[in-house]
Amino acid sequence: MPVHTIRLFGDPVLRTPAAPVETFDKELRKLVADLTDTMMGAPGVGLAAPQIGVSLRVFTYWVDDVVGHLINPSLDLSEDLQDGEEGCLSLPGLSYDTRRAQRVVATGMNMHGEPVVIEGSDLLARCVQHETDHLDGVLFIDRLDPVACKAAMREIREAEWFGQP
């Protein structure tokens, strides 16, 4: 399966809310396979379809040796929060403390159109929230407080990859 180029901050596809998947066909299964290969090649703990230029509500994850995917996710978040470093393959080199819900129950579908539930805490919960944000055109730097967000924007403007075609 081909490994795709990961779209970087500045690419409008990362700011576009992705469309729900309606057709669970061969093409969708190929998208999941491509996302998985691209994520593992990076390597990264998660990858959302918009990050390879496909504006559909699909993401893959790779946490604690478990590789999976979720389509059309809907999240139920715990009230308790976690703090921890977060980064993104679309923002290479950046990592900032990002507050997230400690636990998540994510419902959605697998690539065969069957309903699935993913329950996770810690890193898996963080990953699921981060990837679902991508499907809404939201990036982790949007979750930072204004001071940290400003620092992140400065770091992005100075990054070697920023503004490259």
Ligand code: ZN
């Ligand atoms: Zn990301």
